[in-house]
Amino acid sequence: MSKKTGSSNTPTLSRSESDISSWVDKYTQDLLRYTKARVKDLSVAEDLVQITFVAAWEGRERYAGQSSIRTWLFSILKNKLADHYRKAYRDPVLHRTEELEIERFADNGGWLPEHRPTEWSMDALQEAELLEEHLAHCLQGLPPHWRAAIEMKYLRNVDAKEICQELGISVTNYWQQIHRAKLKLRDCITNQLQKRNH
Amino acid sequence: MGIIHTLLLSCKKAVALLDQSTVVPLSPIERLQLRVHMGICKGCGAYKHQSELIDHLLENRSRAEAFDTKALEERINLRLPG
CATH class of the missing domain: 1.10.10.10 (Winged helix-like DNA-binding domain superfamily/Winged helix DNA-binding domain)
Structure with a gap:
């Protein structure tokens, strides 16, 4: 994480900002479809997609552009799904x-x-x-x-x-x-x- | 008699080994036992085909109905700055 004090509106940041809401437009349907095929409840699937985007936003500096955005979002989603299964598995x-x-x-x-x-x-x-x-x-x-x-x-x-x-x-x-x-x-x-x- | 008993596998054990082999490698003796059993057992043969087909389907699951994602998109955008 780099600290950019005093430059609240750097070009890179504002570009990421517009990018992430266009990602939501573009990929929500795909991510939700994938997730719903793998969990029982739609509401759980929606929550997983939501936390995926939030994690993507928080980790946007780690997205270096070497994979496609879609691939990157899916890799985050798969980790969130793994967390979900782990919890479900261990739930007494x-x-x-x-x-x-x-x-x-x-x-x-x-x-x-x-x-x-x-x-x-x-x-x-x-x-x-x-x-x-x-x-x-x-x-x-x-x-x-x-x-x-x-x-x-x-x-x-x-x-x-x-x-x-x-x-x-x-x-x-x-x-x-x-x-x-x-x-x-x-x-x-x-x-x-x-x-x-x- | 000893050798026959080593080679003979029950159907219960045979299908367990089939699914086990998709997770961890079998020992040489288990592979031999399974090959002998599969050579003569039709029921377990059908199980094998179907188990492999289910694997294939699980790997390639893509179909799920389309969803109305408007509300979800709005909810997500509220959680993101900008």
């Missing part, structure tokens, strides 16, 4: 909402007949939009901390060790949560597809 109230897991396997570890996966009867590429819709719906049904664990996996380019440190869990615990979330997402999408066919 949310942890207590954990549901009873359904049993998909027999005692010998084989699939129970009604849970044995069969291929989805669809052209996954052609119906990508439909699948995305089902996925969005099914993500809302995940217990909040499973969702936080799975969202962390796809948010940034950081390895599992770093995520586990952030969440305060072991790598084994982490992949098991990813696996449980995946089992549940797969069940849910399968049900959605079947509903459509009946």
